[in-house]
Amino acid sequence: MTSPYTRGDSFSSEASRKHIRQALTDYGATDILFTQRGDRSAVAFRGAGRQFRIVMPLLQSDGALAIRGDIADSRVHEANAKVLERANRKSWRALAMSIDGKLGAAAAGIATLESEFLAHVVLPGNQTVLDEVESVIDSAYRSGRRPSFGDPVPAPRPADPLLGVDSKYLGTS
DSSP: OOOHHHHTOSSOHHHHHHHHHHHHHHHTOEEEEEEEETTEEEEEEEETTEEEEEEEEOOOOSSOOSOOSSOOHHHHHHHHHHHHHHHHHHHHHHHHHHHHHHHHHHHTTSSOHHHHTGGGBBOTTSOBHHHHHHHHHHHHHHHTSOOOOSSOOOOOOOSOGGGSOOHHHHTOO
């Protein structure tokens, strides 16, 4: 049996947003902002010299979500509202737990804030990394070819043959 905690529906959306704000503040993030437009909600913040924006879809009713039967229309509307509220509570709770995990990894030195939230880094032009590379990745998988991300920066060559580099690549004999 699933407990309310694992279902994520025992926490209000507002409680999850407060938890997210507190976790980000405790980590040192600034300019924390929650917004909603239509069927999408977002949390934006600054940290480690970067701007981040996480966009989350919200469930919206396009019709009956509850099963119609002998229930009056007002009760169907009420049931639909409860289904939507519960689904959105679960989404906010899942986002809060995800952010907790990412901040925990960054705080422990396992990863950086940027690597944990890389898809959500806001680039100049107000697009996220995900916005910029999602179609490139999709195209690479469809074509089976490695994507090109521009001219690669040449990596420095190791100066020690013990690192497994053949001496001809080091310019020595």
